Amino acid sequence: MNDNPLITLFGYFALLSLxxxxxxxxxxxxxxxxxxxxxxxxxxxxFADSFAMAQLSPGPNVIIVTLIGFHVAGxxxxxVATVAMCGPTCLVAFFAARTWDRFKHASxxxxxxxxxxxxxxxxxxxxxxxxxxAADKTAAAGLVTAATVAVAAFTRINPxxLxxxxxxxxxxxxx
Amino acid sequence: MSDAAESPVAAATPDRPSLTExxxxxxxxxxxxxxxxxxxxxxMIVEQKRWMTTEEFNEAFALAQFLPGPNVVNFxxxxxxxFGGAAGAAVALAGLxxxxxxxxxxxAILYAQFGELEILGRILTGITSAAAGLLIAVAAKMAxxxxxxxxxxxxxxxxxxxxxxAIMRWPLPYVFAxxxxxxxxxxxxxxxxxxxxxxxx
Numbered sequence: 153m154n155d156n157p158l159i160t161l162f163g164y165f166a167l168l169s170l171x172x173x174x175x176x177x178x179x180x181x182x183x184x185x186x187x188x189x190x191x192x193x194x195x196x197x198x199f200a201d202s203f204a205m206a207q208l209s210p211g212p213n214v215i216i217v218t219l220i221g222f223h224v225a226g227x228x229x230x231x232v233a234t235v236a237m238c239g240p241t242c243l244v245a246f247f248a249a250r251t252w253d254r255f256k257h258a259s260x261x262x263x264x265x266x267x268x269x270x271x272x273x274x275x276x277x278x279x280x281x282x283x284x285x286a287a288d289k290t291a292a293a294g295l296v297t298a299a300t301v302a303v304a305a306f307t308r309i310n311p312x313x314l315x316x317x318x319x320x321x322x323x324x325x326x327x
Numbered sequence: 328m329s330d331a332a333e334s335p336v337a338a339a340t341p342d343r344p345s346l347t348e349x350x351x352x353x354x355x356x357x358x359x360x361x362x363x364x365x366x367x368x369x370x371m372i373v374e375q376k377r378w379m380t381t382e383e384f385n386e387a388f389a390l391a392q393f394l395p396g397p398n399v400v401n402f403x404x405x406x407x408x409x410f411g412g413a414a415g416a417a418v419a420l421a422g423l424x425x426x427x428x429x430x431x432x433x434x435a436i437l438y439a440q441f442g443e444l445e446i447l448g449r450i451l452t453g454i455t456s457a458a459a460g461l462l463i464a465v466a467a468k469m470a471x472x473x474x475x476x477x478x479x480x481x482x483x484x485x486x487x488x489x490x491x492x493a494i495m496r497w498p499l500p501y502v503f504a505x506x507x508x509x510x511x512x513x514x515x516x517x518x519x520x521x522x523x524x525x526x527x528x
Contacts, residue, residue, distance in 0.1 A: 169396045171500075205434045207458075208451050211357040211427025212364050214397035218428060222435040230432060238424065241396025245404040246416050248394055253409065263518065265386055267511030270473060270481035271503065272389035274488025276365070277466040281493040284459035293456040300460025304366070305467060308374075314457045315361050322453025323446065 157225045158232045160191070165217055165236035170244075183216065193224045214238070293327045344378060346411055346418050352376060353403055353422030361454050364399040364423065366465040372406070379406075385469055393507070399423065480517060484510045 164186050172179040180203065187193045194202070202223065206216035214237055221233025255261040288294040300314045321327050344352065352371050359367040365388070372378050379387065387409070391402035400423065407419030473481050484506060491502040 172395055172397070201438065204448055204451050205431065205438065207455060208361070208447055209427050209431045209434060210360050210364075211430075212360070212397050212399045212423065214400060215424075215427045215431050218431050219435050219438075222432065222439075227432070230428075230435065234424070234428065238397065238400050238420075241394065241401060242404045242416070242420060245391065245394050245396070245401040246408055246413070248390065249405040249408045249416075252390055252405075259518075260515075263515040264511050265389065266481070266514035266518070267484075267509075268389040268393050268507060269385050270485040271488050271506050271510050272392045273385070273466065273470050273473060274485040274506075275392065275492060275499065275503075276462070276469060277485070277489045278491075278493035279363075280459060280462035280466045281489070283455065283462060287452065287455035287459045293452070296453065296456040297460035297463070300457045301464045301467075304461050304464035310359075311366070311457070311461050312359060312361075314460070315454050318453035318455075318457035319450045320453065322449045322451065322456075325449070327453050327456065 158228060161221055161224055161229055161233050162236040164191075165221075165233050166240050169237045169239075169241045172241075179214075180216070183220065187220050193220065198223065290327055292321070296321065296327065344376065344410055346414055348376075349407055349411055349415055350418045350422045353407075353419045354426060357423045358426045360399075361458055363458065363462060365402075366461045368399060368402060368406075369465055369469070378410070381469070381472055385472070388469075480510075480513045484513070 168179055168182060168186070172182075184199055188196055188199050199220075202216055202219040205219055206213050209215055215234075217233040217237040218230045221229035221231070223229070225232070252261065284297050288297055296314070296318045300311060300318075303309050303314055304311050318327075356364055356367045356371050369384060369388075373381055373384050387405050388398070388402055391405050392398045394401050400420065403419040403423040404416045407415035407417070409415070411418065470485065473485060488502060488506055491497050491506070492499055
């Protein structure tokens with residue numbers, strides 16, 4: 153493809169955003185297919201590092217597209233990839249939210265809502281499980297996870313403190 | 328226009344956030360949100376500001392998750408528009424995306440400069456372990472209204488979704504495409520189990 157890389161970036165991520173049911177983490181395999189296998193924008197290691205940086209940065213994990221865009225075409229690429237990934241879906245969300253509120257008392261909406269909430273909860277539980285299994289390769293790492301569950305469930309202590317502890321333990325090689 | 332103020336749970340949301348408050352709240356959610364912003368969004372909106380009850384938050388998040396695209400980004404738009412229309416949606420989105428955009432761009436420049444990020448990887452391992460724990464706690468808190476009441480099909484649906492994605496590792500869109508219509512049909516025919524509806528003890 154000899155297109156302007158900005159147009160290619162925009163096209164891929166705008167399309168991906170509209171099919172990414174289940175959020176950014178569910179779309180990671182497809183991003184890998186595009187960026188590494190199909191377009192050869194980056195190699196495996198660079199993709200993994202981008203994923204790590206997106207995780208390390210606070211905020212939504214979808215920010216990985218900003219890194220891929222930057223890698224492909226600098227600041228312009230970063231901007232285009234981010235807008236492409238968030239723009240279309242934000243417009244959909246905006247109009248869906250308004251429609252949704254308008255039918256607040258419609259029986260079909262109540263049924264859709266009542267049906268989707270448990271599905272949504274199951275999926276969040278699954279993300280937590282998958283993340284814990286990927287992160288906790290050692291008993292010490294598992295302890296950090298368990299400690300965070302306890303603190304977040306039973307206290308009002310800011311969990312950022314546990315993130316700091318986890319980060320320091322990781323840095324010093326305990327995990 | 329939102330009619331949230333007329334809903335029976337309005338007592339739980341004493342103040343409608345101003346645009347400035349929305350913006351600030353989502354910036355805080357964003358910069359705290361290592362390993363995903365959902366736990367921090369819930370902490371801010373349900374536990375600290377009390378802008379929504381657990382049930383309202385679950386409903387809004389289920390809608391955001393059902394829509395395509397990044398869940399928390401969708402959620403910021405759904406939440407922002409409910410409390411401040413188009414301006415609210417834009418402000419919440421800007422608060423959520425602004426800080427990480429700046430941070431990640433700096434990281435990208437450093438990465439282009441130095442390439443190897445061994446040290447970042449090690450720090451990340453530790454943070455991810457803690458982030459996993461935080462997400463588990465949030466999933467448990469969000470599930471409370473589901474399991475606290477009489478067990479019915481909603482609990483079964485949640486468990487099936489969990490098994491399908493976490494244990495069987497089936498692709499999420501397939502699990503969703505099969506389970507969502509079944510769950511909606513169950514909700515239609517067995518509406519007695521009022522999940523996601525405010526329940527006064």
